Amino acid sequence: MNIPNDLYYTENHEWISIDGKEAVVGISEHAQEELGDIVFVELPSVEEELDQFEEFGVIESVKAVSDVFMPVSGVIVEVNEDLMDEPEKINEDPFGSGWLIKVEIKDKGELDELMDSTEYQAFLEEE
Amino acid sequence: MAERLIKDYSSPGRKGYSLPPLDVPDLELEEYVGNKYSRDELNFPEVSEVDVVRHYTALSELNYGVDSGIYPLGSCTMKYNPKRNEDIARLNKLSQIHPYQKEEDVQGSLEILYKLKDDLAEISGMDEMTLQPASGAHGEFTGLLIIKKYFEDKGIEKSKVIVPDSAHGTNPASAVMAGFDVVEIDSNEHGMIDIEKLKEAVDDDVAALMLTNPNTLGIFEKDISEIADIIHEAGGLLYYDGANLNAVMGYARPGDMDFDVLHLNLHKTFSTPHGGGGPGSGTVGVKEFLKPYLPRPVLSKKEDCYTWDYDSPKSIGKLHAFYGNYGVLIRAYSYIKTLGSEGLKKTTENAVLNANYMKNKLKEEFVLPFEENNLHEFVLSGVKQKEKGASTLNIAKRLLDYGQYAPTIYFPLVVKEAMMIEPTETENLDTLNKFIETLKTISKEIEENPEVVKNAPHNTSVRKLDEVKAAREPDLRW
Amino acid sequence: MDYVSNTNKERNLMLKEIGVEAVEEIFSSIPEKVRLDRELDVSGGMSELELKNHINELAEKNYSLDEYTSFLGAGAYDHYIPSIIDHLISRQEYYTAYTPYQAELSQGTLQAIYEYQSMIAELTGMDIANASLLDGGSAAAEAVLMAARVSRKNKVLLSSGLHPAYREVTKTYGSPKDLDFVEIGLEDSTTDLDELESQLDDEVAAIVVQYPNFYGSIEDLERIQEMKDKYKKALLIVVANPITLGTLTPPSEFGADIVAGEGQSLGNTVNYGGPYLGYLACKGDRKFMRQIPGRIAGATEDAEGNRGYVLTLQTREQHIRRAKATSNICTNEALNSTISTIYMATMGKQGLKEVADQSFKKAHYLADKINELDNFEVVNFDNFFHEFWLKSKKPINKLIAHLKQNKILGGINLSRFGEEKGLLLSVTEKRTKAEIDELVELMGEM
Known part of the structure; x- marks a missing residue:
C-alpha cells in the first residue's frame, strides 16, 4: 500500500501536503480502495472558510457515501474541478491528480493533531 | 436477450387504441x-x-x-400473494368508486375499512389505527409526526430519536424528515439493544426510540420491558417498526410490549403483492392518548353509519x-378474513419453523454471527467464503443462475458479508431443502472453482451489470 | 383456510431437525410478561367461497361507477382503461416481484421503469423523471422539499388553485422543516398574480401552481415565469394532470423547474383514492439530479457489452444515505407506474391527444348547455380544460341528490373543501353526448 512519507494523515483517511501557507488535501489510497469505484464528488465553494475536522465534501461510490473532513482549519483556495467529470481520478491517482481541494492554512500548529506516514501505517494495521 | 424499447416498435400512423x-x-x-x-x-x-402486448409480455x-x-x-416477507384477493380487489362494486363520492354511497367499502382497522388494532394491541399511510416509510413519518405533535401540544421540547444500528434505513430517514436529530446506538454482542448504551443515550431530550422486534437479525429483544421502562421514565415514547410483525402474530402484541405508536406493512405480513416495488400500505396504530393527533380524516362509526x-x-x-392505498387495504382484509385468528397464529408458527429449520441446515456451511434464538428470519455471514475468493454479492448472483432469488445482502449493517434469509410460511419443506442444497453447492463451488461464482450470473437474461x-x-x- | 403447505409430518421432521419438541418452544425467547395469554379475537377462517360471498354482500352496499354515470373529478378521473392493461399487469412477473435490487432477475421491471421515466419526461417536457412517489399530494410535497434543498430558501408560495388536499399534505410534510408557507388567493378562478408578485422576494424557494388548476382553469404560466425569473433562486413547481398534457403545452415551455402530480388518470382505476402514483420530473442538471427523491432506473451495459438496466444514483436514498437521504421513500407505486407506462404506450402519440381533446370538447359542450339554464352559472366559462366550477341558485346538495336518484354522480360540492361555494364538474372522453344531455335536462328540472 502506497503511503507517501511527506504527507500528514487523519483518522478519516484524508491526507494533506504542505507547501508554505498553502496545502493540498485528498484521500488516501486505502480510503479509495475501501470505497470502490468512485462515481461522484461534492466539493465546497472557493473562499469558504472551514474549521479543522469540519466536513468539506462528500465522495460517493455506487453503494457507499463518505464525508470528507478538513485536516486543518483554513480557507478553500481551489477545488479540483476535473473530478466533476472524472471522479475515477481519485481511484487511479489518489495522491496526485485525484486531489480534492487546496487550502490556505490558518494555524500550522493543528498539524500536530495529525499522523505522519509511520503512524498512519500503524493505524491502518490496527484497523 | 435484450428486449428493445417500446418506442422502437413505433411506425408512423400505427394505433393501439x-x-x-x-x-x-x-x-x-x-x-x-x-x-x-x-x-x-x-x-x-x-x-x-x-x-x-408482445413487448410487455416479453x-x-x-x-x-x-x-x-x-x-x-x-x-x-415475500410470501405468496393469494389470487382470490386480486379478484376481490378488482370487483367493480369495490374498485369503481370515486374518492369524493358521499359516504352514504360507499358504506360497503367503509365497513370493510372499519373492520380491517379493528382487526389490525386487535392483532397489534393498539387502540386506534389510521389506514392513510401508503408505505412503511410513510407510516414511520406519520407515527413520528404524531409523536412530535403530542410533545408540542404538551409544551415539551424534544429533539432526538434513537435508532439501533441494525435498523432499516427508513427509520433514520423518517426521523430526519419529521424534524428530529438521530442518535444511533450500537447493538451488543447478542445482536440486541445494549441496555447500558441505551441508558447513556437517553435523556429528557429523547422523543422516541424506534425499534423492530424481533429485530432485523430475527432476534426478539428479550429486555423489551426494561427498554420500554427506560424510555418511558425519561418521558419518551416507544415506536414499533412493524416490518417483522409476522414473527409474533398471535404470540405477542407490540401494544402489550408498551409500544405507543407503530406501523404495519400490509405488503409484508398481510400478503399484499409487492408489485415490483409498490404499492404498499403502512397503517399506523396508536395508544389512546395519541388518538387526537392521527391524520385527517378519521374513520368513525355513528350508529350504523360509517363516516x-x-x-x-x-x-x-x-x-x-x-x-x-385502498386497493391494498381490501386485499389485506381478504387475507385476514381467510385466516382468522387460528390461521394467523399458524402462519406465524410456520414462518418461524421454516426459518429455524433453514438456519440449522446452513449454520455449519456459513458463519452464524449470532447464536441467539431467532424467529422468522436469520442472518448468516459469508466471511468464510469471502476469504476463499467469493463475496456475498457473488453468492447472491450465483443463486440467480440456479433459478432462485437471493436473500437480502449486506444488511443489517452490523454483520459483515451479511445474508439475511426469510423463507416465510408459504414455502414448503421441498422448496426449503432445494434452496439449502443450492447454497451448499455454491459454497463448494467457491472452494473448487471460485471464478464461476465470482463471474456470476451466467444464465440470466443479462450478465453482471x-x-x-x-x-x-x-x-x-x- | 391458510396458505401453509407443510404437513404435520413435515413439521415434526423439521422440529426434530431443530431439536425441539413443539413449535411453541421456539417462541420461548419472547418473555412471559409480554406473551399473549389468549387467542386473538379476529374472525375469519373463511373458505374462498365464503369469503367472496361475504365481500360481495358488503360490496352491494356501494354505488359504483359501473351503474352511475360520473362527472366527478378533483384529482381522480374516470377515463377509459383499455382491457390489455389489466391483463398485462396481472402477469405475476410484474405484480408479485419485489423491488428490482437484483437487477439481473428484474430486467422487466427495470426497463418498464425506464420507459415510464422516458414518457413522463417527454409528456412534461422535463429532462428526467423518477420511478414514482406515493400519490399526487405527496409528490407535490416532495417537490417542495426538493425545491427548498436546491434553492436553500424557505418561503413557499402555494397557489389556492392547488388542490386543497395537496396543499394540506404539502404543509404536513413541510411542518417539521421550518418552511414558511404563504397561500396566494384566487382572482376569479386563477391565482391572483398581483398578490403573487407582492409576495415574491429573495427568500422564495418555490412557487407552486396547478395546471390546469383545481377548478379546471389554465393558469397564466407565461406571466408567472416572467415574475419568477426576477428571482434567481426561486423555483417554479407545476402540478399538472398528465392527461391534459396530451394537448396542453408542457410546463417546461414556461420555465418549470419541477413538474409533479398525480398519475392516476394514466390508466389507473378510481379505486376510492388509491393506490395511485405520484410522478416527479425535473431539470436534468446535477443539482437537481442530486436532490430528486425516490428510485431511478438507468441504462447501462452488462459484462458482455449488452444493454441492461439498474437502479441508479442510489446514494440519494435511505438504504444508503440513511439520515441524510433526500427522502425516506422506499416502497413506491411501481405497479401503478407500470400501468401508466402501458397506458401511455397503448394510447401513444395520437391516443393521448385524442383523450385530452375529447375530454376538453365534451366538458365545453356540457358547460355551454348548462350556461343556457337559468339557475346556473359557469364561473370559469372562458378558461377551463375538462373540469369547471359552477355556481347554483339552487341548493347544491338537493341538486346532487336529484341527480343521484337518476343514476348520475353530478359533481363535487365544493363546500367539502371549506373554501369556495359551488359545484365542481369534470368530463372525460368516456361520457357520451346522451349522458351529458341527460345531466343538463335533469339540472333544468331543478
Missing part, C-alpha cells in the same frame, strides 16, 4: 387557451395493441416473482390526498 368518434360539436383548443397553451408535438410511441419474462419460486429476502370525521383540531394533517457506468454516465430516459 380505439375511441368512439366525437359526438359533440368540434372546437379549437387554441380559441380557448390561445396558441401558447396548445401543444405542438408529443413524441410518443405509435404502436399497435399486439405490439404492446419484458415480464425477464422478471422473477413469488409465483416463480422462493424469494427469501430477509425483512421483505369520515374531519373534525380533529389536533391532527397532524393529511399525508395522502385521499384515504391511503455495470453499476459504475450507470452512475457516472446517467442514462435515465430515451
